[in-house]
Every structure is written in structure tokens, then in C-alpha cells.
Amino acid sequence: MSAQFDVMPLTPAGERLLDAAAELFYRRGIRAVGVDLIADAAGTTKKTLYDRFGSKDALVALYLRRRAQRWHAFVRGYVERVPPGPQQALAVFDALAERLADQDRGCAFVNAHAEIGGTGHPGEPVIRAEKAAMRALFTELVGGDADLGAQLHLLYEGANVAVTAGGQPDGVEQARRAAARLLDG
Amino acid sequence: MSAQFDVMPLTPAGERLLDAAAELFYRRGIRAVGVDLIADAAGTTKKTLYDRFGSKDALVALYLRRRAQRWHAFVRGYVERVPPGPQQALAVFDALAERLADQDRGCAFVNAHAEIGGTGHPGEPVIRAEKAAMRALFTELVGGDADLGAQLHLLYEGANVAVTAGGQPDGVEQARRAAARLLDG
DNA sequence: AGGTAACCATACCGGTCGGTATACTCGCAG
DNA sequence: CTGCGAGTATACCGACCGGTATGGTTACCT
Numbered sequence: 001m002s003a004q005f006d007v008m009p010l011t012p013a014g015e016r017l018l019d020a021a022a023e024l025f026y027r028r029g030i031r032a033v034g035v036d037l038i039a040d041a042a043g044t045t046k047k048t049l050y051d052r053f054g055s056k057d058a059l060v061a062l063y064l065r066r067r068a069q070r071w072h073a074f075v076r077g078y079v080e081r082v083p084p085g086p087q088q089a090l091a092v093f094d095a096l097a098e099r100l101a102d103q104d105r106g107c108a109f110v111n112a113h114a115e116i117g118g119t120g121h122p123g124e125p126v127i128r129a130e131k132a133a134m135r136a137l138f139t140e141l142v143g144g145d146a147d148l149g150a151q152l153h154l155l156y157e158g159a160n161v162a163v164t165a166g167g168q169p170d171g172v173e174q175a176r177r178a179a180a181r182l183l184d185g
Numbered sequence: 186m187s188a189q190f191d192v193m194p195l196t197p198a199g200e201r202l203l204d205a206a207a208e209l210f211y212r213r214g215i216r217a218v219g220v221d222l223i224a225d226a227a228g229t230t231k232k233t234l235y236d237r238f239g240s241k242d243a244l245v246a247l248y249l250r251r252r253a254q255r256w257h258a259f260v261r262g263y264v265e266r267v268p269p270g271p272q273q274a275l276a277v278f279d280a281l282a283e284r285l286a287d288q289d290r291g292c293a294f295v296n297a298h299a300e301i302g303g304t305g306h307p308g309e310p311v312i313r314a315e316k317a318a319m320r321a322l323f324t325e326l327v328g329g330d331a332d333l334g335a336q337l338h339l340l341y342e343g344a345n346v347a348v349t350a351g352g353q354p355d356g357v358e359q360a361r362r363a364a365a366r367l368l369d370g
Numbered sequence: 371a372g373g374t375a376a377c378c379a380t381a382c383c384g385g386t387c388g389g390t391a392t393a394c395t396c397g398c399a400g
Numbered sequence: 401c402t403g404c405g406a407g408t409a410t411a412c413c414g415a416c417c418g419g420t421a422t423g424g425t426t427a428c429c430t
Contacts, residue, residue: 174336
């Protein structure tokens, strides 16, 4: 289901708030960003933020859902430009390479899990669902082989970590080559 | 060099503070834990904390260094119980599996990077060094093949993410099997 | 005309944040 | 006996935290 991360339509000020929150949460982290700062950056007020979203936690969950939806749409676009076959799985690594070029804080879901994991936060199920969806995508692209799909997914997550936390610039390329070898075997 | 993460000897209260901080930082996250809580948990005072460590940031950096030192010693111990050969690289995954059984918040360095990455925090170089050391270990264990070592390292990092943020219990086993396939080829 | 949803401005709440100040006790080495 | 490093206890600082309260202005719908 591609609608699993859909976000309800928002009022104009709500849209600005979610945009500002998304940028700040990703760049600086969730706990590091206060609601006052979000309201200021969106050119509106805390009152409007709480009228629209109810709580910071709910805003965080919405940020994660919209981010998952957009990232998966981006990846699907990349994959669909490649003719069906095992090359489609490798295209996911090309999408990751392009994304990491500007989004140098890595995977928003891994980062969010580091901050809210194990707390009962409403964003937690969104994080798990995003990982499950990426694994399902890989499995689908290799024709339903769940083991191979899961293993390609590990390379994808590992590349994300190696490039960002590890400061290893060729992580994605390395992952792509390992993936090609697993697809050959 | 195995001494690169060594932590200077500490006074008794300093030791208790670092122990308490390590537990709290790992379980709840760095920003989520205040210095008052750390002092209380260690049965001492904020005064002593600042006398010993100077700042919360310095305490965080020390926590990361000691964690890296202990984790690498743990992995080395696992590896040395296996006769030299490619099986040693697979033993790292066994070490990871055992560690993730109780330490269910995943990689402390990835988590820390999510909170302090890109801020100029004194813990940042420790994080990068830990990732470089794990990659170097894999490379060493496969006889110096830097590409293969880097690719095994990606599977290791990916397994960490898949099990924790992804909630995928068989992530390490899957990574180990993919690693075995890369070692065979 | 009246209702209502959206928005803006501002002030406030109790609590916690990282960090500092003051003043005291203890054990040990010169 | 004296000085000092280590530790305890407590109070304080300005800033910020998530969240609420009050009150007012638009624009659209019936």
C-alpha cells in the first residue's frame, strides 16, 4: 500500500508549521528543537501549532509519516526508470546516493529512533513501518525472495550509517557493489 | 591501536558518575538525560560532576570513548576464540547477536550521532573513529581486502539498524549469511 | 445577521536545563 | 600542624521546555 504514510490535508499555517518542523527536526534533532522555534520559523504562533496538531509528539509523528511517504515516492520514481529485472534493486542505491548528497544527516527514521525509541512515542510505529516497507520493496524487486530482499536491505541501511555517522564517502557505492554480488550468486 | 579509546583513571565518585551517565545516555538518549539526574543516580552531586569532567559535553565524549573501548575488547575476545581464517569475520556477527540480546537500543554511536552530529560536539570524532575501527577490523580479518572488509562492515551496521529501529529479530542472522556469501565468492 | 474555522499577538504556567557559588568535612602527605 | 585534593550539601542563576489562557481579527457559509 503506497497510501500507508499519507498525511491529511492541512490548512496553510499548518502546512508551514509541518514544513518548518520537518526541516528543523531533521537538521538538528527532535529534542533539540522547541515548539517556540518551530512556530517562529513558520511565521506563526504556538497557539496555531497546538490548534492544528495537539501536541509536539503528534507533530513529530506526522513529520515522520510525511517523510516516509515522500522518500518512498522518490525511490519508486527511480526504480520505475529502470526496466524490470534485478537492476531495479540496484537503482534503490542510486536513489540513496542522490539523497545523501544533500541530506547529510542520514536516515531520519534511524535518527528519530535514537531519540524516541522505547518511550511509547506515537512516532515509533511509523519508524518500524518505514523499515518494513523498504525491506518489502527490496523483496518485491528481486521477485519475492524474502531472504535476498532482507540482505539487500541490510546493505542499504549499512550504507546510510557508514556515510553519515562513519564519514565514509564511498559507502553507497560499496553497498551497490556488494548488492550486485549477492544478486549474481 | 587498541589504546585509542582509553579513558584516564578516575576518582571513585568520578567512576560512579561515568557509570551512571553511560547507562542513562544509552538507555534514554543524551539530550533526554540531565546532569542532575546523573548526579543523583551516582549518589553524588553536580558539583563533583563539574569538578571531575568540566562539562556535560566532555562527559558525553568520555562515555563514547569508554563504550568504544569496551565493545572492541568484547569483539576481539569473540574473534580470538575462532581459528584464523574467514570464519573470524563471521564471529563479529556472533558478538553482535549476543550484545543486541540485552542492549536493545542498538549502536550507541549511531544513536549519539543522531543527537550530536554536525554540531561540533567533542564526541563526534569518537563516533567516526569507532566506525573506522570496525571497518578496519573487518578488513584485517579478511586478510587486508579493504573492499570486502568495508562490505562486511555495511552488513554489520545494517543488522544493527534492522534489529533495533526496524524491529526485525533475524537481522543479525541474515547479515551473517550474506557475509558468508560475500566471503565465498 | 449569525456562526464558525482559521489565524495572530501576547502573556503566563510549573518545571527542567546546563552551569556556578558558598561553605563545610574528611583523609592524607609535607 | 598545615595544606590540599576529594567529596557532600544546598542554594542559586538565566534560559528554555511543552503547554495553556485570553482576546481579538479576518473570511467564508448558511
